[in-house]
Amino acid sequence: MASLVGSRVERKEDTRFLQGKGRYTADINIANQTYAVFVRSPHARAKIKSVDTSKALKSSGVVGVLTGKEIAEDKIGGLIAGWAIRSEDGSEMKVPANPPLAKDVANFVGEPVAVVFAETLDEAKEGAEKVKVDYKVLKAVVDPAEAMKSDAIHDGVDKNLCYDWLLGDRKAVDEAFAKADKIIKVDLINNRLVPNAMEPRACVVDYNTASEEITLYTTSQNPHLSRLVMSAFGGVAPENKLRVVAPDVGGGFGSKINVYNEEIVCSWASKKIERPIKWVAERTESFLTDTHGRDHVTHAELAVTNDGKFLGFKNETIANLGAYARVFGTVTPTYLFGPCATGVYVIPAAYSNVKAVYTNTAPVDAYRGAGRPEATYTIERLVEKAAMELGIDKTEIRMKNFPTQFPFKQTLVHTVDSGDYVAGLEKAKQMADYKGFEARRKKSEANGKLRGIGVSSYFEACGIAPSAAVMSLGCGVGLWESAEVRFNPTGQISVFTGAHSHGQSHDTTFAQIAADELGVPMENIDVVHGDTDKGTFGMGTYGSRSLTVGGIAIVNACKKIVAKGKRVAAKMLEVNEDEIEFKDGEFVALKSNKKKTIGEVAFACYLPGQRDEMKSPIPEGDEPGLIESSFFDPANFSFPAGSHICEVEIDPDTGNVKVEKYTAVDDFGRIVNPMIVEGQVHGGIAQGIGQALHENTQYDETGQLMTASYMDYTMPRADNFPEFNLGFTCTHATSNPLGVKGCGEAGAIASPPTVMNAVIDALGGQEISMPATAEKVWKACKAMKKSNAKAA
């Protein structure tokens, strides 16, 4: 039987998605449901003097109005920071309380202050307008660099500083810098991004007054984790009385990791008003309150020799956390960022110092790549600038500093198990026709255009786990993943996973893996996820972990099924277990060539006996049934890597930047489904190009989000992209039995510096910040013309 792993199997989920049959949270309606509308702070920072709900309560159709006062009285806990980060001086990070409904003070525009439940959505909206909140507006803190000089937003958080974190050795770095021929410096802004999942957040809550169980349907990347947090920290209900279901989820990019205010409030309130509740975010609410991404201000330096060897690296970053620290908010700019900031290079000495600050803006959390795009942007801008300043070819300087031995002990934390960075970059050069660039540049020049080429080589640490490692870095939970493989008596198989697809094609990829392991057609396999009442437990999907952690748990559970199947088949075929071979779904007795299919064995496991004969196929010590589970905790992170090359053409008259060519060569280890992997890379590159050229989240100085709709926030569109030219090198990971590496975030990690390096190349080295919008580029072109004229 041909292996399914490695083939371009069409996606099982496409049938429902392309026919409009997906079932999302907002599609769910429960008899007798009420509609929730949240009253949100219109101010970035304001004292809540009073909340008058009397008029709203009298409004037509209103069933209930709840405020921060009631939720505090019921001792419902708030939102949490999932990682505890320690400052350089050893002190613990400062995390303010984040109540689900603000009671005394509101800290960003859109923060929920009260909620209205009514019979219809219109009545709920009408009621919400009648809630009178008396605010005393305070001066907002918006700029992250200014935050440390501003009044404290939260009591007890001096200088708005959550932590001042250090990774690495300052002294060793100073020594390395003293030996350098040249110091390359960059000042960078990693622009804040709004995730913009296609499906806005939503929740539907059904409280069962008989069983006292709450069922929460929600848009989550990790329903089990949501249940744990809501139960352990929110105190909404004990875990056994709380069922969390995340049905089809239409994109998340990290923004649906967090348990949000609305889910906690609606779950708590459903019990209180004894009615089901439905809440669906409007797009403006998504812009204002989904956790945002990035938002770093960085100064970084690279110490180099004249012949292009890297000696040392330092990185001083201010990370904007927004108003509150959320689940991955504190780890994204530290352990997901600092270790990767030295990139794919051998750099003897390095440190990253990150100051995370609170501001009166939407909370910032993990967003596709989480920390690693910021890291890659930092090092790859430095490397490209070093090549320019030293007059060394930009690919040659990279090759010169790549490690050639694996495992590669990277400067700060990671030991990278496998890779071949030289092969990746060589392949990218070839595919991009790197040599032919000069001719293309001249051609552009003849047409009055500026052409630039940019390179970026990246690695990233993903597949987040292993539990001991992440917990040692401050994570509040272990990051293993679970799976259960359940054979039904009639031979179909349900594969339960704790990972949860919000666009990653788990139905297909996981079925491919299980079908290969069990030797059955993948049509017989259903992948089940997203329901705490179905799967045992799980950590969810983020950090490119589904396949490398969750997929391996499936493999291991399948292996247990086969092991038990072998014992049962041996008894059925009356041979010793070691005389049985399992191949293509059949247990074969080697000597006699008699066989039992895995389906027959499963049947026998459930119906272990027959009429008139007292003979069980179940060996002594085994139990009936054919269900196995596995909790997989890998030995290491997964380290995808690669090199991307981009060519842009700039119209100096308008400043328009056109991405002419984009080549990506990635190493994702063994590839399960090339078509799905290509889709992930396409999406990632699109997001990265969006960050580099288009997406420009803007708050004004009072903390109002100026780009809170698609009229003003530029989402990249298909006509902003060229055809992507993708290639792969596949050095298998050694940290898991499939040899796979994560692929979900790589595109978004590698592409911003690749594009920006190309833009800056076209501008003759003139630095420009992201996003490189037309006007910014036009201004740079004008400056270039002036300096060229002077030189002439």
Add this chain to the structure above:
Amino acid sequence: MKSFNYHAPKDVKDASKLASSNSAFLAGGMTTIPSMKLGLASYKDVIDIKNIKKLSGIKVSGKSVTIGATTKHAEVAASKDVKKAIPALAKLAGNIGDAQVRNRGTIGGSISNNDPSACYPSACMALNAVIHTNKRKIDADKFFTGMFETALKSGELVEAVEFEIPEKADYQKHPNPASRYAIIGVFVAKHKKDVNVAVTGAKSCVYIDQDLSKKLSSNFSVSAIEGMEVKSSGMNSDMHASAEYRANLVSLYAKKAVEAC
């Protein structure tokens, strides 16, 4: 969205009778509906004019092209008659918004709303359009009076727009990357006697750039306006484009339009 009374009259007279200070005419609904949904606008009566047959359609005579108020952008873009008589007008319509917008949005809605970044007002100005309403005929230069403001009075409804067929014309726009409205749009029309350069997006309301128009009237060529500086004073400056950048674009796109004529 607040509740409202929905009306779908079959003729203009009825539509006009229903109108009040608390009503809105609804054509494609490209602005009215989002404004209502966002709570920025609310009306007691919404008067849907899509069912009034005489308001839709395209007529071409020897001298002019007349487009009914509820004619959709996609219809104008696809019209063989428009393409033949004023190709620049078909091109303009074909680049408004996206396919969904072009299949809903109408010319009457666009000019009645008079968004400072809308495309159609520039065509009206450059092509000496006459706006036919249920009450009177208004010249384009008297019709667009300010930001989101027109000469239309309460209950007055645009029925059709009559464009003068020029010798040559072209429209060039620099779209806002987010909304794809015009950051600036320049409509250049060469008529028998003179040339009109109409600019949208740059200021609070569409206008004719007199300097460019005058220069091109005496010499219709790119070289005539080469090096001519367009002043940024009075131009919009926002997070998408500074006044200086807009001024640069107006001069650039005027040249592009002349070149394309």
